[in-house]
Amino acid sequence: xxxxxxxxxxxxxxxxxxxxxxxxxxxxxxxxxxxxxxxxxxxxxxxxxxxxxxxxxxxxxxxxxxxxxxxxxxxxxxxxxxxxxxxxxxxxxxxxxxxxxxxxxxxxxxxxxxxxxxxxxxxxxxxxxxxxxxxxxxxxxxxxxxxxxxxxxxxxxxxxxxxxxxxxxxxxxxxxxxxxxxxxxxxxxxxxxxxxxxxxxxxxxxxxxxxxxxxxxxxxxxxxxxxxxxxxxxxxxxxxxxxxxxxxxxxxxxxxxxxxxxxxxxxxxxxxxxxxxxxxxxxxxxxxxxxxxxxxxxxxxxxxxxxxxxxxxxxxxxxxxxxxxxxxxxxxxxxxxxxxxxxxxxxxxxxxxxxxxxxxxxxxxxxxxxxxxxxxxxxxxxxxxxxxxxxxxxxxxxxxxx
Amino acid sequence: xxxxxxxxxxxxxxxxxxxxxxxxxxxxxxxxxxxxxxxxxxxxxxxxxxxxxxxxxxxxxxxxxxxxxxxxxxxxxxxxxxxxxxxxxxxxxxxxxxxxxxxxxxxxxxxxxxxxxxxxxxxxxxxxxxxxxxxxxxxxxxxxxxxxxxxxxxxxxxxxxxxxxxxxxxxxxxxxxxxxxxxxxxxxxxxxxxxxxxxxxxxxxxxxxxxxxxxxxxxxxxxxxxxxxxxxxxxxxxxxxxxxxxxxxxxxxxxxxxxxxxxxxxxxxxxxxxxxxxxxxxxxxxxxxxxxxxxxxxxxxxxxxxxxxxxxxxxxxxxxxxxxxxxxxxxxxxxxxxxxxxx
Numbered sequence: 001x002x003x004x005x006x007x008x009x010x011x012x013x014x015x016x017x018x019x020x021x022x023x024x025x026x027x028x029x030x031x032x033x034x035x036x037x038x039x040x041x042x043x044x045x046x047x048x049x050x051x052x053x054x055x056x057x058x059x060x061x062x063x064x065x066x067x068x069x070x071x072x073x074x075x076x077x078x079x080x081x082x083x084x085x086x087x088x089x090x091x092x093x094x095x096x097x098x099x100x101x102x103x104x105x106x107x108x109x110x111x112x113x114x115x116x117x118x119x120x121x122x123x124x125x126x127x128x129x130x131x132x133x134x135x136x137x138x139x140x141x142x143x144x145x146x147x148x149x150x151x152x153x154x155x156x157x158x159x160x161x162x163x164x165x166x167x168x169x170x171x172x173x174x175x176x177x178x179x180x181x182x183x184x185x186x187x188x189x190x191x192x193x194x195x196x197x198x199x200x201x202x203x204x205x206x207x208x209x210x211x212x213x214x215x216x217x218x219x220x221x222x223x224x225x226x227x228x229x230x231x232x233x234x235x236x237x238x239x240x241x242x243x244x245x246x247x248x249x250x251x252x253x254x255x256x257x258x259x260x261x262x263x264x265x266x267x268x269x270x271x272x273x274x275x276x277x278x279x280x281x282x283x284x285x286x287x288x289x290x291x292x293x294x295x296x297x298x299x300x301x302x303x304x305x306x307x308x309x310x311x312x313x314x315x316x317x318x319x320x321x322x323x324x325x326x327x328x329x330x331x332x333x334x335x336x337x338x339x340x341x342x343x344x345x346x347x348x349x350x351x352x353x354x355x356x357x358x359x360x361x362x363x364x365x366x367x368x369x370x371x372x373x374x375x376x377x378x379x380x381x382x383x384x385x386x387x388x389x390x391x392x393x394x395x396x397x398x399x400x401x402x
Numbered sequence: 403x404x405x406x407x408x409x410x411x412x413x414x415x416x417x418x419x420x421x422x423x424x425x426x427x428x429x430x431x432x433x434x435x436x437x438x439x440x441x442x443x444x445x446x447x448x449x450x451x452x453x454x455x456x457x458x459x460x461x462x463x464x465x466x467x468x469x470x471x472x473x474x475x476x477x478x479x480x481x482x483x484x485x486x487x488x489x490x491x492x493x494x495x496x497x498x499x500x501x502x503x504x505x506x507x508x509x510x511x512x513x514x515x516x517x518x519x520x521x522x523x524x525x526x527x528x529x530x531x532x533x534x535x536x537x538x539x540x541x542x543x544x545x546x547x548x549x550x551x552x553x554x555x556x557x558x559x560x561x562x563x564x565x566x567x568x569x570x571x572x573x574x575x576x577x578x579x580x581x582x583x584x585x586x587x588x589x590x591x592x593x594x595x596x597x598x599x600x601x602x603x604x605x606x607x608x609x610x611x612x613x614x615x616x617x618x619x620x621x622x623x624x625x626x627x628x629x630x631x632x633x634x635x636x637x638x639x640x641x642x643x644x645x646x647x648x649x650x651x652x653x654x655x656x657x658x659x660x661x662x663x664x665x666x667x668x669x670x671x672x673x674x675x676x677x678x679x680x681x682x683x684x685x686x687x688x689x690x691x692x693x694x695x696x697x698x699x700x701x702x703x704x705x706x707x708x709x710x711x712x713x714x715x716x717x718x719x720x721x722x723x724x725x726x727x728x729x730x731x732x733x734x735x736x737x738x739x740x741x742x743x744x745x
């Protein structure tokens with residue numbers, strides 16, 4: 001079987017260039033579905049069984065991660081997962097309009113999120129609840145979107161965490177522009193430089209905006225880390241519907257490095273993202289990271305994955321759980337005892353109760369919010385519409401309760 | 403609503419204010435805006451060394467450098483999408499779309515992000531971006547180079563749209579748009595860019611009118627013509643021709659397409675009783691439709707005839723051997739004035 005690199009280099013004299021360049025379906029799947037055991041280029045520091053693997057390239061990026069810091073990463077992932085499960089339940093109970101689960105992607109998001117420095121900027125898609133957590137955007141701030149009472153509940157400038165972007169791929173270009181601005185401002189070029197990270201999925205890689213984002217970041221040497229969470233599924237469409245090549249290999253065509261990391265390994269995600277951000281902040285951007293992970297739950301609460309994927313696949317990925325491998329490592333090496341895990345479990349339950357309490361008591365926005373902040377400068381037209389509509393509403397019995 | 407006019411560059415008292423075409427006035431406006439605010443950037447295809455295909459950005463890269471006048475990759479979604487990121491970072495990008503018909507690859511970023519970020523973020527994210535779009539026909543070009551897509555954007559909340567029709571407005575309106583904290587789509591009548599007969603004295607020390615205000619260009623009593631951009635000249639010429647035959651027409655230049663400033667139009671219609679809206683864009687679901695709806699609502703008892711329209715047809719823009727039939731011209735305007743007067 002030829003390697004993926006050979007697919008795109010047909011030799012003259014081959015039967016036909018098109019045939020020679022086209023991989024067989026088996027080759028495509030072998031390349032795209034290279035699992036954490038099988039992908040030769042996959043960066044992994046912690047195996048699914050919780051064994052630490054030495055990495056000459058990346059160990060240096062996690063030398064500070066001692067027992068306490070690894071416990072902290074474990075706590076991050078556990079709390080974020082607990083939030084995710086609580087929000088999923090709140091949707092099922094009618095308290096949220098929709099929920100977008102991150103289950104299974106905790107390591108990718110916490111690893112990448114904890115690699116960021118305060119002055120770095122992050123552009124999420126809409127599943128980055130773990131990154132939000134790392135940017136001090138609280139779960140409570142996220143809930144308004146999914147309870148359908150606001151479109152974005154945090155200060156993106158203060159948090160350095162852009163509003164969630166729902167149109168697939170749009171934020172990649174916005175991130176490229178922001179990173180260009182960091183360069184134009186002269187804030188790139190040494191260890192104190194700034195960088196930007198942009199999150200998107202395997203499905204988004206088919207969007208023109210992602211292609212354009214790659215082009216722009218490359219030609220302007222933008223300090224931008226493209227962080228692609230390949231969770232294997234774009235709603236119902238598998239990655240082979242998006243690409244012939246493993247996604248990280250696309251970077252080469254744009255002239256910057258691409259790397260595939262075990263997206264269920266928080267240590268590897270932290271190390272690789274720190275490396276990529278450092279490259280960017282010192283002026284060597286952009287970089288592409290493909291975090292190879294799995295969407296353990298549905299695309300959203302409106303989705304039914306049993307219609308398009310086999311439960312065997314889910315069972316296989318359960319064995320690579322991002323949290324369990326850290327638990328195993330901590331236990332085996334005497335870095336955490338049972339009291340610690342019970343403490344975290346209790347904290348998670350309290351946390352979930354707080355979120356639930358907050359969620360069910362969230363007030364509905366007042367109707368005149370419709371007219372607010374459409375423009376930065378005054379809009380007499382909208383002010384007139386607002387006044388007319390409020391006057392209309394005031395004509396109803398009980399209008400004073402509004 | 404607008405901040406004070408951009409600071410005028412120092413100039414000696416003896417230097418006469420220059421006589422400028424619309425194209426040159428835009429060029430001077432960009433220069434003044436870049437001098438006034440180091441955060442102003444120009445982005446677009448061929449805007450650097452070439453000075454833009456219409457030369458509107460001529461000489462600016464040479465004077466301000468490649469990091470302030472960016473020759474971008476050839477991708478309109480990229481131009482708008484990265485401009486948004488730059489604006490979030492604190493820059494004030496002025497994007498050039500090369501021709502009206504090429505704005506559509508950027509349509510998604512304009513409608514989904516540019517228009518909505520301020521609302522989405524509850525006012526915390528400002529995107530002060532100007533998108534310059536040379537628009538309209540009459541230049542004998544191939545397909546996609548002569549369109550009037552403004553109604554597609556005026557239907558989108560969160561955007562502001564303006565259009566200039568003369569050099570003085572071109573000079574001031576562009577600077578005001580750049581200083582506006584909202585995204586502004588700036589529609590430029592490309593057919594008139596270099597028309598020497600339209601040259602005007604542009605005095606950088608003058609005080610401009612507000613940006614989002616329409617203006618009565620010519621007073622009249624028999625009927626009102628309301629229009630914008632390239633059709634302003636057509637309407638003024640029609641008013642001159644009508645005057646020679648004893649018919650007094652009022653002409654209003656909208657200038658702002660979103661928000662519309664229709665009070666001067668209402669006032670005019672209450673006086674004349676007749677309104678003809680003129681635009682190169684197709685008529686269906688357009689700015690002229692909106693004007694007709696609002697005027698019948700506000701001026702119902704003043705109208706002596708229905709609001710009539712002279713527009714492009716509800717077809718794609720035709721091959722330009724046919725554009726003289728498609729575009730509103732003096733004869734069609736006068737014919738429609740006659741219909742209104744004899745209703």
